Amino acid sequence: xxxxxxxxxxxxxxxRRQVAIRSAILRDLLKLWGIVxxxxxxxxxxxxxxxxxxxxxxxxxxxxxxxxxxxERYRQAERVRGQVTIIEPEPPARSxxxxxxxxxxxxxxxxxxxxxxxxxxxxxxxxxxxxxxxSDLVLAGVRDVIGQATATDRAARGWRRVTSSDPCDFxxxxxxEGVHGKDxxxxxxxxxxxxxxxxxx
Numbered sequence: 001x002x003x004x005x006x007x008x009x010x011x012x013x014x015x016r017r018q019v020a021i022r023s024a025i026l027r028d029l030l031k032l033w034g035i036v037x038x039x040x041x042x043x044x045x046x047x048x049x050x051x052x053x054x055x056x057x058x059x060x061x062x063x064x065x066x067x068x069x070x071x072e073r074y075r076q077a078e079r080v081r082g083q084v085t086i087i088e089p090e091p092p093a094r095s096x097x098x099x100x101x102x103x104x105x106x107x108x109x110x111x112x113x114x115x116x117x118x119x120x121x122x123x124x125x126x127x128x129x130x131x132x133x134x135s136d137l138v139l140a141g142v143r144d145v146i147g148q149a150t151a152t153d154r155a156a157r158g159w160r161r162v163t164s165s166d167p168c169d170f171x172x173x174x175x176x177e178g179v180h181g182k183d184x185x186x187x188x189x190x191x192x193x194x195x196x197x198x199x200x201x
Contacts, residue, residue, distance in 0.1 A: 006077040014070040025059035038119040049102040060091040063141025084153040105130030132190025143186040146196035159196040
């Protein structure tokens with residue numbers, strides 16, 4: 001946890017803004033999902049995927065840009081000396097994002113249909129899966145920024161996991177571990193809303 005009250009407030013506000021970015025992207029994704037016809041996946045999943053990738057890419061960039069500003073302000077609030085250069089990461093390749101979002105959506109629909117769901121119910125299940133994958137890709141922006149920044153910041157020890165006020169058992173267990181080292185990857189499940197907070201000496 002942050003040492004200063006200003007740092008704690010910055011982290012609280014930052015996580016709220018990151019979740020707001022994710023929520024806005026998922027609302028637009030739901031609108032796009034309306035073009036997916038579970039009885040005609042061959043003809044409809046492609047157009048959805050193309051538009052979804054552009055949307056997710058935008059969310060990732062917004063998340064990363066906000067994280068860069070947060071890191072710099074948080075560092076100042078925590079009275080950390082010295083300077084650090086933060087390089088904003090590029091989103092994953094469009095083909096990779098397309099595979100993840102399309103694959104999750106298709107799996108949600110196909111598996112639901114095999115279990116006897118109606119086309120409408122299968123479509124809803126597909127959206128849940130696709131939106132979970134999209135959510136993870138969007139918030140990878142902030143997670144990548146904090147991870148890379150702490151890895152190159154000499155004053156940083158690593159990062160802490162910041163959860164919601166009512167996290168799942170998985171996220172709470174990881175958060176309870178405290179500071180994660182500079183080489184630690186951020187483990188996130190689909191629909192996870194956790195972010196990272198830098199940890200300094």
